[in-house]
Amino acid sequence: MALTDSAPAAGQKAAQAQPKKKGPAVWLDMDQAELDAAYDQSKYAPNQALVQARRVVLSQRARAALGEPLRFAYGSSEIEALDVYRAQQTNAPISVFIHGGAWRNGRAADFAYLAEIFVRAGAHSVILDFTNIDAAQGNLMIMARQVRSAVAWVYKNAARFGGDAQRLYVCGHSSGSHLASTVVSADWQKLGLPCDLVKGALLCSGMYDLQPVRLSARSNYVKFTDEIEEALSALRHLDRIACPLIVAYGSCETPEFQRQARDFAAALEAAGKPHELIVGEAYNHFEMLETLANPYGLLGRAVLAQMRLPDRA
Amino acid sequence: MREDGRASGHELSRRAVFAGAAAGALALAAEPAAAQRCAGPPPPHQKGPLVWLDLDKEELDDAYDQSVYAFNQSNIAERRRANSELVLKLLGKPERVAYGPTEIEKLDIYRTRRANAPVAIFIHGGSWQNGHASDNTYLAEPYVKAGAHYVMPDFINVREAGGDLFPMVEQVRRAVAWVYRNAASFGGDPNALYLAGHSSGGHLGGCIVTTDWAAQGLPLDILKGAVLGSGMYDLKAVRLSKRSQYVKFTDAMEQELSAQRHLDRLHTPLILTHGTLETPEFQRQTRDFHAAVKAAGKPVELRVGQGYNHFETQETLANPYGLMGRAAFEQMKLASA
Numbered sequence: 001m002a003l004t005d006s007a008p009a010a011g012q013k014a015a016q017a018q019p020k021k022k023g024p025a026v027w028l029d030m031d032q033a034e035l036d037a038a039y040d041q042s043k044y045a046p047n048q049a050l051v052q053a054r055r056v057v058l059s060q061r062a063r064a065a066l067g068e069p070l071r072f073a074y075g076s077s078e079i080e081a082l083d084v085y086r087a088q089q090t091n092a093p094i095s096v097f098i099h100g101g102a103w104r105n106g107r108a109a110d111f112a113y114l115a116e117i118f119v120r121a122g123a124h125s126v127i128l129d130f131t132n133i134d135a136a137q138g139n140l141m142i143m144a145r146q147v148r149s150a151v152a153w154v155y156k157n158a159a160r161f162g163g164d165a166q167r168l169y170v171c172g173h174s175s176g177s178h179l180a181s182t183v184v185s186a187d188w189q190k191l192g193l194p195c196d197l198v199k200g201a202l203l204c205s206g207m208y209d210l211q212p213v214r215l216s217a218r219s220n221y222v223k224f225t226d227e228i229e230e231a232l233s234a235l236r237h238l239d240r241i242a243c244p245l246i247v248a249y250g251s252c253e254t255p256e257f258q259r260q261a262r263d264f265a266a267a268l269e270a271a272g273k274p275h276e277l278i279v280g281e282a283y284n285h286f287e288m289l290e291t292l293a294n295p296y297g298l299l300g301r302a303v304l305a306q307m308r309l310p311d312r313a
Numbered sequence: 314m315r316e317d318g319r320a321s322g323h324e325l326s327r328r329a330v331f332a333g334a335a336a337g338a339l340a341l342a343a344e345p346a347a348a349q350r351c352a353g354p355p356p357p358h359q360k361g362p363l364v365w366l367d368l369d370k371e372e373l374d375d376a377y378d379q380s381v382y383a384f385n386q387s388n389i390a391e392r393r394r395a396n397s398e399l400v401l402k403l404l405g406k407p408e409r410v411a412y413g414p415t416e417i418e419k420l421d422i423y424r425t426r427r428a429n430a431p432v433a434i435f436i437h438g439g440s441w442q443n444g445h446a447s448d449n450t451y452l453a454e455p456y457v458k459a460g461a462h463y464v465m466p467d468f469i470n471v472r473e474a475g476g477d478l479f480p481m482v483e484q485v486r487r488a489v490a491w492v493y494r495n496a497a498s499f500g501g502d503p504n505a506l507y508l509a510g511h512s513s514g515g516h517l518g519g520c521i522v523t524t525d526w527a528a529q530g531l532p533l534d535i536l537k538g539a540v541l542g543s544g545m546y547d548l549k550a551v552r553l554s555k556r557s558q559y560v561k562f563t564d565a566m567e568q569e570l571s572a573q574r575h576l577d578r579l580h581t582p583l584i585l586t587h588g589t590l591e592t593p594e595f596q597r598q599t600r601d602f603h604a605a606v607k608a609a610g611k612p613v614e615l616r617v618g619q620g621y622n623h624f625e626t627q628e629t630l631a632n633p634y635g636l637m638g639r640a641a642f643e644q645m646k647l648a649s650a
């Protein structure tokens with residue numbers, strides 16, 4: 001592919017959307033087509049493929065700069081493994097990243113570009129691999145369980161890579177933010193672990209109540225059940241949240257991804273749970289995550305502050 | 314080319330975007346009203362006589378019009394404003410000092426706490442027509458936090474200058490000279506001045522680093538390094554484009570303000586950057602300038618941002634781990650903790 005490809009993109013003259021007849025409302029004021037679109041990022045973020053492609057390039061570069069990560073298995077299957085990019089400091093705080101990809105896509109290796117900000121600021125960066133929804137035959141519970149056991153593994157094994165288990169933080173984006181929200185609202189005590197095992201989390205552009213998701217086209221590949229909807233909707237388990245949360249979304253995201261974050265933040269407020277709501281003006285779903293890779297970006301700045309890490313580069 | 318541009322298997326070009334845009338175009342009819350709009354495929358176009366390299370007039374005009382190639386120009390302008398407001402609250406108001414006799418000739422100084430600190434000077438872009446220092450406050454935070462002062466001059470725009478680029482260049486030169494002579498007054502080290510410029514500010518930056526400083530009694534290496542992003546370094550092609558409608562190019566202007574023709578006066582190590590989604594001319598300008606500086610045996614590096622358009626490359630200056638920010642941090646030897 002040539003760098004000099006010269007065909008212009010023909011200005012900003014997008015075709016006028018055809019006025020279409022609105023069907024019966026299936027969720028709030030949305031008909032089925034509108035709800036489906038509101039859970040389809042490609043309808044709202046025209047540069048989706050591009051932002052993802054540059055993330056892959058930046059991640060290759062980051063792995064070359066930081067060195068290959070340590071890789072540990074946290075479960076019995078091949079995919080249940082995690083990458084650790086180590087800070088030089090010992091007994092350092094730990095950031096665990098849970099990637100998104102509509103629960104279907106994404107590999108830890110392609111998110112390595114998020115590690116540098118933590119490593120240089122003196123924290124270990126742990127990036128999780130876990131199964132995807134298709135491999136899990138539509139069962140979201142399997143993904144949530146894997147991610148939970150990965151975080152538990154990090155807590156129990158932090159010393160193996162010089163991490164401080166008492167300073168364990170989580171970040172998630174998109175469907176990874178949904179999974180991260182199930183981590184911070186998990187019943188840890190039932191697993192014999194402290195309820196405040198996670199000391200703080202960033203939940204960016206995620207879903208915290210699965211009811212409208214279940215009503216959307218995502219049901220074509222997620223086999224929702226009443227049990228899954230109930231157990232994996234963090235909004236319904238606020239009582240178990242025991243750490244401060246940063247909830248974030250971009251103003252160019254789909255209406256539902258904006259609403260999910262706003263409603264979750266409002267529920268946290270009502271429940272008296274410490275949180276911060278960040279709205280990225282003029283950022284779309286994918287551009288939001290890029291700001292985590294910058295100590296002076298919207299998300300990077302907030303997460304370093306949450307982890308009490310120095311905000312100098 | 315450094316690592317950013319070396320991964321040939323991952324070159325993100327306009328063609329790759331078009332594949333995505335074409336797929337997106339199919340969904341346009343059902344596209345929600347609130348969604349961002351990606352540019353569709355170009356309308357059929359009968360190629361006219363070539364006016365520059367393999368470009369006809371329409372293609373050349375498009376190649377000097379960022380809006381044709383960067384669908385999210387207004388989005389990025391909007392978030393630049395929002396981020397600048399936020400950073401202004403974090404850093405507090407800058408000192409604003411006059412560096413020349415006219416109203417516009419003032420510069421904003423965002424001070425770091427460190428004494429005798431290096432100074433970064435940022436020259437904003439805006440096709441020579443737009444832009445203010447205060448629109449770019451968001452760029453200051455990384456440098457101030459890492460221990461450098463950040464200075465952003467305001468200067469006249471080409472319309473107010475009656476289409477003449479010379480007053481713009483002269484004002485920016487005056488601003489740099491002012492910073493050199495007055496650095497101590499704000500705790501800056503005059504022997505550690507660095508420059509960054511983007512877009513038409515990259516063009517102005519090119520003129521600055523090829524200034525005959527000795528004629529003004531200033532050191533040849535007044536600038537210890539410069540990061541020039543997405544600029545223009547030879548004005549011939551620009552003069553042939555529709556930018557001539559608002560820039561009154563003359564032979565003297567084209568000659569004097571084409572940095573590529575004055576490399577003998579270059580005494581500042583350069584890092585040049587562009588994105589792979591910029592217009593073909595904005596990519597070529599940087600490539601050709603890099604090749605010319607290299608052929609002249611002067612220190613220069615080319616770094617290419619895979620998958621970045623014209624406006625997205627500027628945002629990377631606000632990230633020490635981004636394309637332009639990493640380059641500036643390396644040049645200025647700013648600490649990564």
